[in-house]
Amino acid sequence: xxxxxxxxxxxxxxxxxxxxxxxxxxxxxxxxxxxxxxxxxxxxxxxxxxxxxxxxxxxxxxxxxxxxxxxxxxxxxxxxxxxxxxxxxxxxxxxxxxxxxxxxxxxxxxxxxxxxxxxxxxxxxxxxxxxxxxxxxxxxxxxxxxxxxxxxxxxxxxxxxxxxxxxxxxxxxxxxxxxxxxxxxxxxxxxxxxxxxxxxxxxxxxxxxxxxxxxxxxxxxxxxxxxxxxxxxxxxxxxxxxxxxxxxxxxxxxxxxxxxxxxxxx
Ligand SMILES: C[S@@+](CC[C@H](N)C(=O)[O-])C[C@H]1O[C@@H](n2cnc3c(N)ncnc32)[C@H](O)[C@@H]1O
Numbered sequence: 001x002x003x004x005x006x007x008x009x010x011x012x013x014x015x016x017x018x019x020x021x022x023x024x025x026x027x028x029x030x031x032x033x034x035x036x037x038x039x040x041x042x043x044x045x046x047x048x049x050x051x052x053x054x055x056x057x058x059x060x061x062x063x064x065x066x067x068x069x070x071x072x073x074x075x076x077x078x079x080x081x082x083x084x085x086x087x088x089x090x091x092x093x094x095x096x097x098x099x100x101x102x103x104x105x106x107x108x109x110x111x112x113x114x115x116x117x118x119x120x121x122x123x124x125x126x127x128x129x130x131x132x133x134x135x136x137x138x139x140x141x142x143x144x145x146x147x148x149x150x151x152x153x154x155x156x157x158x159x160x161x162x163x164x165x166x167x168x169x170x171x172x173x174x175x176x177x178x179x180x181x182x183x184x185x186x187x188x189x190x191x192x193x194x195x196x197x198x199x200x201x202x203x204x205x206x207x208x209x210x211x212x213x214x215x216x217x218x219x220x221x222x223x224x225x226x227x228x229x230x231x232x233x234x235x236x237x238x239x240x241x242x243x244x245x246x247x248x249x250x251x252x253x254x255x256x257x258x259x260x261x262x263x264x265x266x
Contacts, residue, residue: 001111001114001118001127001129001130002128002129002130002145003111003129003130003142004129004130004135004138004142006131006132006135006138007106007108007130007131007132007135008108009108009111011108011109011112013032013034015034015209016034016035016039017035017107017109017211018107018163019105019107019110020032020107020109021035021039021042022053022081022082022159023035023081023082024036025039025042025043025049025052025053026050026053026054026057026084027050030082030109038205041205042202045198045201045202045205046195046198046199046202046257048254048255048256048257051250051253051256052238052256052257052258053159054250055238055247055250055256055258056158056159056188056238056258056260057084058238058244058246058247059158059188059241060088060091060186061086062241062242062244063156063186063241063260063262064088064091064154064186065091065092065094065095066231066242066262067154067184067262068094068095068099069095072152072154072184073092073096073098073099074099074100074101074147074148074151074152074153074154075092075099075100075101075102075154076101076102076104076139076143076147076153076154076155076156077101077103077104077155077156078105078133078139078155078156078160079133079158079159079160079163080104080105080110080117080128081110082113083114083117087117088101088103089101089103089117089119089120089124089126092124093124097121097123097124098121098123098124099120099121100124100126100146100147101124101125101126101127102127102128102142102143102146103117103126103127103128103129104128104133104139105130106130106132108130110130111128111130114128114130125146126146127142127143127145133157133160133164133171134164134167134171136174136175136178140175140178149179150180151180152179152181152183152184154184154186155175155176155179155183155184155185156185156186157172157186157187158188159188159189159190160189161189161214161216161224162189162190162213162214162215162216163211163212163213163214164214165212165214166214168214169223172185173226173227176228179265180265181265181266182264182265183264183265184231184262184263184265185224185228185262185263185265186260186262187221187224187225187260187261188238188258188259188260188261189216189221189259190202190203190213190215190216190257190258191215191216191217191218191221191237191258192215192216192217193218193257193259194237194255194256194257199215199257203215216259218235218259221259224261225261225263227265228263228264228266229263229264230261231261231262231263231264235259235260235261236259236260236261237255237256237260238256238258238259238260239255241260241261241262
């Protein structure tokens with residue numbers, strides 16, 4: 001495990017944290033009463049929130065499996081979250097055991113649990129970087145100790161960009177510039193399109209708790225993939241991105257306000 005001193009190391013239980021709120025929504029145990037309180041308030045205005053978290057997680061699994069099946073062997077996952085099985089390396093190494101995976105997050109609770117992410121196959125490798133996504137130099141420098149950045153990498157920020165303001169467009173362009181041709185970008189985030197009122201209220205709760213939320217429309221979200229080739233089916237609600245039977249069953253319960261896309265750097 002490596003990291004940057006700019007990311008905090010002490011767990012703050014006085015206010016809710018996104019990784020812990022999400023953990024509560026996924027049914028995890030690595031959260032505190034402040035996180036549960038915000039998660040319950042979110043559920044009260046957006047009854048799909050727990051389903052949305054699970055659907056988002058399944059999107060990550062499908063996207064990683066699809067990229068691994070088409071030959072990607074290196075993964076850089078930023079905004080990893082508290083470990084929740086199957087984790088990304090388990091999906092990638094399930095297809096190709098030699099896959100190498102670097103995780104990064106800036107939340108000290110993820111750092112505390114990161115050991116569970118370092119249990120990859122002997123043929124492959126996993127590493128954890130404690131750093132902020134807004135520090136690309138540190139993340140890329142430390143990732144390069146495990147990944148060959150001259151070869152294609154799948155960079156994923158799954159359910160992360162909605163915590164970043166519009167400086168994220170330049171930030172993601174910096175990451176894309178640093179990656180080799182043939183690399184991929186995997187993204188999902190909260191969108192106001194499918195449930196405008198509920199998402200507006202959720203954003204309000206987050207902002208009041210000290211974590212501003214930036215929902216984006218499909219058009220705004222698509223700008224993250226500028227200059228890259230979007231894989232089929234393009235930018236879609238998470239439940240509609242190459243859905244499997246579980247997603248089709250989940251969709252019958254109604255839409256969830258998360259959108260996703262995967263693109264390739266030419
Ligand atoms: C909603 S969780 C998503 C976890 C996982 N990617 C998934 O989709 O299942 C968002 C994660 O992004 C992390 N995060 C938020 N802001 C970040 C930042 N500025 N730098 C790095 N990680 C960040 C949080 O700590 C949290 O673990």
